[in-house]
Structure formats: structure tokens, C-alpha cells
Amino acid sequence: MTTPVLVEAIGLGKRYRLPRELLLTPGAVAHALDDVSFRLSAGTTLGVVGESGSGKSTLARLVMALEAPSAGRVLFEGRDLQTLAPEALRHARRDFQIVFQDPFSSLDPRMSIARTVAEPLERLAHVAHAERRERAAAMLEAVGLNAAQDLDKVPHEFSGGQRQRIAIARALVTHPKLIVADEPVSALDVSVQAQVLNLMRDLQQRLGLAYLFISHDIAVVERMADDLLVLQQGRVVERGRSVDVLHAPVHAYTRRLLAALPQPRW
Amino acid sequence: MNLGRALSPLLDVNHLRVTLQTAHGPAEALRGVSFALERGGTLGLIGESGCGKSMTALALMGLLPEGATGSGSIRFDGRELTTLDEDTLCKLRGDRIAMVFQEPMTALNPLHPVGRQIAEPLRLHRGLDAAAARAEALRLMERVQLPNARSRQGAYPHQLSGGQRQRVVIAIALACGPDLLIADEPTTALDTTVQREVLDLLDELRQGSGMALLLISHNLELMAARVEQLAVMYGGVIVESGPTRAVFERRAHPYTRGLFAARPRLGADRAVPLATIAGRVPALHEMPPGCAFADRCTLAIEACRSALPPAASVNEGHSVRCIRWHAAP
Numbered sequence: 001m002t003t004p005v006l007v008e009a010i011g012l013g014k015r016y017r018l019p020r021e022l023l024l025t026p027g028a029v030a031h032a033l034d035d036v037s038f039r040l041s042a043g044t045t046l047g048v049v050g051e052s053g054s055g056k057s058t059l060a061r062l063v064m065a066l067e068a069p070s071a072g073r074v075l076f077e078g079r080d081l082q083t084l085a086p087e088a089l090r091h092a093r094r095d096f097q098i099v100f101q102d103p104f105s106s107l108d109p110r111m112s113i114a115r116t117v118a119e120p121l122e123r124l125a126h127v128a129h130a131e132r133r134e135r136a137a138a139m140l141e142a143v144g145l146n147a148a149q150d151l152d153k154v155p156h157e158f159s160g161g162q163r164q165r166i167a168i169a170r171a172l173v174t175h176p177k178l179i180v181a182d183e184p185v186s187a188l189d190v191s192v193q194a195q196v197l198n199l200m201r202d203l204q205q206r207l208g209l210a211y212l213f214i215s216h217d218i219a220v221v222e223r224m225a226d227d228l229l230v231l232q233q234g235r236v237v238e239r240g241r242s243v244d245v246l247h248a249p250v251h252a253y254t255r256r257l258l259a260a261l262p263q264p265r266w
Numbered sequence: 267m268n269l270g271r272a273l274s275p276l277l278d279v280n281h282l283r284v285t286l287q288t289a290h291g292p293a294e295a296l297r298g299v300s301f302a303l304e305r306g307g308t309l310g311l312i313g314e315s316g317c318g319k320s321m322t323a324l325a326l327m328g329l330l331p332e333g334a335t336g337s338g339s340i341r342f343d344g345r346e347l348t349t350l351d352e353d354t355l356c357k358l359r360g361d362r363i364a365m366v367f368q369e370p371m372t373a374l375n376p377l378h379p380v381g382r383q384i385a386e387p388l389r390l391h392r393g394l395d396a397a398a399a400r401a402e403a404l405r406l407m408e409r410v411q412l413p414n415a416r417s418r419q420g421a422y423p424h425q426l427s428g429g430q431r432q433r434v435v436i437a438i439a440l441a442c443g444p445d446l447l448i449a450d451e452p453t454t455a456l457d458t459t460v461q462r463e464v465l466d467l468l469d470e471l472r473q474g475s476g477m478a479l480l481l482i483s484h485n486l487e488l489m490a491a492r493v494e495q496l497a498v499m500y501g502g503v504i505v506e507s508g509p510t511r512a513v514f515e516r517r518a519h520p521y522t523r524g525l526f527a528a529r530p531r532l533g534a535d536r537a538v539p540l541a542t543i544a545g546r547v548p549a550l551h552e553m554p555p556g557c558a559f560a561d562r563c564t565l566a567i568e569a570c571r572s573a574l575p576p577a578a579s580v581n582e583g584h585s586v587r588c589i590r591w592h593a594a595p
Contacts, residue, residue, distance in 0.1 A: 051457040052428070159546055160315065189314035189484055194528035194540035201539065216457060219530040223540070246532065260458040 003041040006077060006177055006210050007063060012036040013071030014058050014234075032058040034234045035072070040227075042177060045204070045211040047225025047242055049218060049257065055234040056214045060182045063212055064098050065089060076178075094124040097171035101183035103163030107155040113140070114151040117170045125174050139169040143199060161192030165199065172203065180212045185220060197223060218257060222246050230254045274344050275302040276445055276478050277326075282338035284318075284325055284502075290551035295321045297502040297553070297574065298338070303495075305445065306476040310489040310510065312525075313499035316547050319482045322499075323448050326480075327365055328355045343445065361391040364439035368451035370431035374423040380434045381407070381419030387441045406437040410467060429460035433467070440471060447472070450482040465492055486529060490514060498522050501548065501558025503574065508584030518586040520563045520594065557588070565590040 013034050018027040033055040040046045048056050061067045063074055065081040073080050076096065081089060097120070100106040107116055117139055118132035127135065137147035143165040155163055164184065171179050181200070185193040197220065203209060213224045221228065221242065228242040230251065238251040249255045284296040296318050303309045311319040324330050326340060328347070340347040342363065347355070367373040375383060384406055385399035394402060400419070407415035410433040423431055432452065439447055449468065453461040469492065472479055481493050489496055489510060497507040498519060506519040517523045527541035545562040548554065554561070556571035563570070569589060577585045 051459065161546070190486070190525055191314060191528045191543045192546075194530070194542045197530065198539045198542060201536075217530075218458075219532050222532055223530045223534065223536055256459060260462050 003043060005039045006042040007038075007040040007212070008075040008078075009036055009038050009059075009063070009072065010075070011072035012059070012062060012069050012074065014055075014062060014067070015070040031234050033062070033069075036229075036231075036234075036236055037072075038227075038229055038236075038239070040178070040210055040212060042210055043204070043208045044226045045213050045224050047221040047228045048212065048214045048231060049216065049221050049228065050231035051216060051257075053233070054231040056216075056231055057182055058234075059231070060098065060180050060212065060214055063178075064096060064180055065093075090124060094120070094174035095176050096178040096180065097174065097176045098180045098182065099164070099167050099171050099184045102187050103160055103167050104155075104187075106167055107163055109155050112152050112154055113166055116155070116166060117173055120170060120174050135173055136169070139173045140166070142172065142203070143169045144195075145169070159192070160188055161195060164188060164192075164196050168196075168199070168203075172207070175207075176209070178210045178212065180214075182214045183216070184213075186215065186217065193220070200224065218246065230257070274341070276305045276307070276343055277303040277480070278339075278341040279322075279326070280339040280341075282322070282325060282336065282340065284321055284330060284334055284336040286331060286550065287333040288551055290549075293550035294553060295334075295502050295550060296325065296336070299499075299502070299504055301497055301504060301507065303446070303478050303480060306472075306478055307495065308472070308479045308481065308493040309495045309497065310493035311480065311482045311497050311499055312484060312486065312489055314484060314547060316550070317499040318502040319499050320450055321502075323365065323450050323480070323482055326448060327359060327363065328352075357391070360387045360439075360444075361442045362444050363446045363448070364442070364444040366432075366435050366439050366447065366449040366452045368454050370428060370435045370455070371423060373435050374431060376423050379420045379422055380426070381421075384434065384437045384441060387438060391442050402441070403437075406441055407434075409471070410434075410437045410440070412437070427460075428456050429464060432456060432460075432464055436464070436467065436471075440475075440477075443475060444477060446478045446480065448480045448482070451484070452481075453488070454483070454485075461488075468492075486514075486525065498525075501553060502550075503558065503587060505559065505588065506584075506586045508580065512581060512584045516580060516584065518580045518584070518591045518594070519559075519588050520565055520590070521559045523594065524562075563590075565593050 014032045016030050016032055018030055020027045038046060048059060050056050062069050068082055081092060084092060114133055114136050117136035121127040121132045121135060137151060140147040140150060145165055185196050188196060215221050225242040228245045229236050230238040232253045238245055238254045249258055280300045282296055282299040285292050286295050299322055311322060313319050325336060381403050384403040388394045388399040388402050404415055404419060412418055412430060412433050453464050456464060483489060493510055496510040496513045497504045500521050506513055506522050517526060524543040528543060530540060543562050548558055554571060556573055557575050560566040560570040575587045575589045577587050579585050
């Protein structure tokens with residue numbers, strides 16, 4: 001049995017021009033991402049690990065078509081998103097959504113939860129006003145919040161874990177096929193982190209979601225990911241089934257990442 | 267040094283209570299915290315956001331938020347800190363008690379070169395002149411293993427990486443050779459490999475100088491590797507404390523057990539969901555009179571809710587604030 005490929009990245013590269021240091025000479029070019037290729041199948045999770053500056057978040061931005069690659073292509077269900085007209089791209093966006101690391105800065109503090117969660121419907125899916133609130137309520141229930149109580153509250157009334165649930169509800173409201181999760185539990189406490197990870201696994205099984213799951217925490221990635229990419233300075237240094245990569249790492253950098261984990265003595 | 271001073275612990279905190287002014291009225295953030303730290307010892311405070319671990323550090327440093335009131339005793343090197351005036355406290359802070367914060371970018375002044383920021387406490391507390399302070403700052407930068415220290419003296423914080431910045435913050439904290447270093451999540455903002463380097467550095471510096479370390483973190487693995495004594499905090503109370511190894515092995519408090527179970531571990535079965543602790547941490551203004559964990563605890567009985575459980579002894583030096591700890595499997 002083979003599952004269809006949902007996202008395919010081919011030779012993906014992103015260069016940024018650094019600030020000019022001399023009046024008449026352009027600044028140097030930094031390679032944030034260099035020749036990265038992968039396939040992500042529907043309903044599966046691809047983990048991306050690496051340290052800060054390794055290109056993890058640049059990869060997320062390219063897959064989300066928030067930026068154009070300097071080289072290579074991202075195909076979503078076989079279509080290169082960069083070739084779509086703006087209106088078509090906006091419609092395509094309902095199929096892929098993102099959850100950020102910090103649920104304190106990713107939610108608008110003045111917007112009610114109902115509006116926060118329903119906003120993608122308004123912009124991306126042209127769902128009628130009356131139906132939006134209903135869909136938002138259903139999503140809040142799906143992520144374990146109490147819609148009746150919570151719809152008209154604002155973000156500051158929630159804890160960090162609850163806010164991340166709200167961010168997930170917003171990402172889910174358009175019924176996407178892919179969620180890009182950029183360090184989704186790094187800002188959360190251990191016990192809350194467990195709740196959010198369980199929720200993400202559960203939603204994946206119920207809804208057949210695919211995740212591009214980015215994290216610097218290897219134990220978290222091992223729990224979530226079927227396949228794994230290890231990024232170092234913008235390049236893929238190791239890839240494979242996550243079980244294989246983490247239990248028999250081949251590249252020196254992967255070994256170093258694993259060795260840097262504090263070893264439990266109990 | 268007189269005998270009484272030599273025998274007493276370096277830091278002795280007793281029945282520390284702190285009340286904050288919140289939108290919902292006064293609320294107790296610390297509800298009777300007691301612990302001691304020996305000279306050269308290491309103590310970890312662990313718990314989730316809002317449990318009171320950072321508030322404890324701020325109280326020790328005299329940095330409580332405006333309007334906060336408190337009671338209890340904080341003795342440092344035999345001296346009661348709670349009755350000292352601000353001028354005397356200023357002489358202790360940065361000199362004998364120093365602190366390293368979580369986020370090195372906000373702890374450093376973006377407008378001053380790092381060499382000057384390291385020299386500042388030396389000029390303030392040691393009265394060194396500019397040249398002597400600069401020379402000592404360079405020595406400190408080398409001691410915290412900042413690469414190319416000499417050429418980095420004039421560098422500004424934004425020109426350094428996160429790990430390098432945290433080394434600068436540590437150099438500032440160590441400048442006057444403090445007896446006590448309080449480190450509040452010192453590596454949370456850093457990459458795993460850099461984390462280990464910074465913690466190794468702290469260990470090495472501590473062993474060379476006999477400085478005591480109060481380490482605050484929510485990371486269990488880090489505590490296991492770095493501190494001899496551990497205090498688990500929940501709802502403004504130390505719910506379990508003792509030698510780190512004993513706490514980790516026995517896990518007498520239901521909350522301690524919950525924390526361990528919730529942690530993803532390498533090699534665990536992915537099909538089995540992570541254990542979670544039902545419910546959430548009560549907000550400061552809704553803290554119950556009894557055990558703050560009772561509403562999330564599977565072992566809770568009516569008596570848990572009526573009064574704060576007294577500290578019970580699990581073993582020598584290992585205590586737990588739970589009346590039901592015997593009932594745990």
C-alpha cells in the first residue's frame with residue numbers, strides 16, 4: 001500500500017542578502033537553505049530537527065508559500081504553489097495551515113476566540129457568516145476546549161497550553177491536509193506539552209492530517225515523526241525513518257545532537 | 267568568621283510568603299516556602315510556570331514586583347536580608363549574590379559594549395579604576411571561554427550568538443566572586459549542544475570557587491545531571507524536597523510522579539499516549555486553602571482540601587507535603 005505524496009520539495013534553496021558593509025559593494029549572500037528535497041505522504045509526519053540557524057523555520061516558510069524559494073520547487077499535491085495566481089493561491093491555502101511556537105504572540109490579543117478561530121474561513125474559504133461561528137465552536141470542542149464558555153473570551157484569559165489549542169483549532173478550521181508545526185510545544189511546560197502532543201496525534205488519526213513537525217527536542221520528534229530530516233546549516237545531513245535515524249545515527253552532527261541530551265540516571 | 271556563621275547554611279529561607287496585587291485582588295504567590303542551601307552546594311527548584319520558582323528567586327534578590335508584600339525570613343550567611351535597607355542590599359547584590367536570567371538578550375544592555383558591562387560590577391563593588399576593571403573583565407571573558415575574548419571586549423550584544431551572550435551574562439554574575447549564584451532557566455533559550463557547554467562551564471566555575479548554585483528550571487533531565495538537592499514546587503509551595511537522586515527514585519508526591527510520566531522519552535512506544543495530569547494549575551486568585559494539587563490528584567481525599575498538608579518525612583532529608591503519599595503505588 002502506498003499513500004499519495006502530499007508535499008514534495010525538490011532541490012529547495014533560499015538565499016538571503018546580508019546588509020551592505022561597503023557603500024558600493026552589495027552585502028554577502030547567506031544560504032539559509034541549500035538543496036533540500038523530501039516527500040511527505042498524506043496522513044504522515046515528517047520531523048525536522050536541527051539547531052537554531054539550521055534553516056528549520058525557513059523551510060516552514062517555503063512550504064507554506066510565505067516566501068518564494070531562490071532555487072527548487074515545492075509541489076503541493078503536484079502543483080507548484082509559486083506558479084499560482086494570488087487568488088488561486090489564497091484558495092489553495094485552506095489545505096495547508098501553520099501553528100507557531102509562541103501562543104502568546106501568535107494570537108491577536110484584542111480578537112475574541114470565535115473570530116480568531118473563524119478568521120481563516122472568512123479569508124480562505126468564503127464560508128457564510130452564520131456558519132463560521134458554528135465551525136469555530138466545533139473546532140474548539142475538537143481540541144478539548146469548552147465552546148459554550150470560551151467563544152467570546154479573549155486570549156489573555158487562557159493559559160499557554162489552552163492558547164496553543166486555540167492556535168491548533170484555527171489551523172484546523174479549514175479542514176487542511178497539512179499542518180506545518182514550527183516548535184509547537186517548545187514554549188509549554190512538560191505536563192501541558194504532553195496534552196498538546198497527544199491531541200496532535202489524536203487529530204492526525206481522526207482527520208488523516210499530515211504534519212511537517214519542526215523541533216529541536218529530539219524526544220518530542222521521535223514521538224511524533226514517521227520520517228526525519230536532520231538539517232545543519234541549511235543542508236540535509238541525514239534522513240530516513242525516524243526510528244532508524246535516532247537509534248543508529250550515521251552523521252556526526254546527528255550523533256552530537258543526540259549526545260547533547262542530558263542523560264537520565266534513573 | 268565566628269562559629270555560628272560557619273555552622274549555619276549559606277542561605278536559609280523560612281516560611282517565606284509573598285502576596286501579589288492582581289486584577290482579582292491580593293493573591294498569595296508563595297505560601298510558606300522553606301529551604302536551605304549549604305556553602306558550595308547545589309539546589310534545584312523545579313515546577314511549571316506559575317508555581318512560584320521565579321518568584322522565590324526575585325524575593326531573594328529583592329526584585330519583587332511593585333506592590334508585593336511578604337513575610338518570613340531569608341538569612342544569607344547568618345544575616346537577615348528581609349530587614350536590610352535598599353543601600354545595604356545593593357552592596358550584596360551583584361557582589362555576594364548574583365543572578366543569571368533566562369534570556370541573555372534582555373539581560374544585557376544593547377547600547378553598551380559587553381566588556382564595559384562585565385567591568386561595571388567590578389567598578390561598583392570593588393572600586394577598581396577603569397583600566398584595572400577592563401583587565402579583570404578580559405580575564406573573566408577568558409574564564410567563561412568566550413572565543414577571541416580580547417577582540418570581543420568592544421562587541422555589542424547583538425554581535426554575539428545566544429550562547430556567547432549567556433557567557434557574557436555569566437561573566438557579569440561571576441565578576442565579584444559571589445558566594446551564591448541564582449540561575450533562572452539559564453539555558454532554556456539555548457540550543458541543546460550550547461546548553462551543555464554553558465552548564466559544564468557553570469559546574470567547572472563552581473567547583474573552582476566554592477560558590478553555591480540555586481538552579482531554577484522546568485527541565486527534569488537537566489536537574490538530574492546538575493544538582494545535588496531538589497525542591498519540587500507547585501502552587502507556591504515546595505511539595506517535595508530532598509537529595510535529587512532520592513526524589514527521582516521515590517517520587518513521593520503525586521505531582522512529581524505526574525511530571526515524570528508526562529515527559530516524552532526516547533525509545534518509548536509511540537502508540538501509547540503520553541500520560542497527562544488532568545486539569546490545570548489553579549490561578550493565583552483561586553488557590554484553595556488545602557493542597558493546591560488536590561483537584562488534579564487521583565489520590566485526593568476530603569482531608570486534602572481542608573488544610574495545607576504538613577511536611578512528612580519520607581527518609582532522612584527527603585520530605586513530602588502530601589497526606590496520601592503512602593497510598594501511592
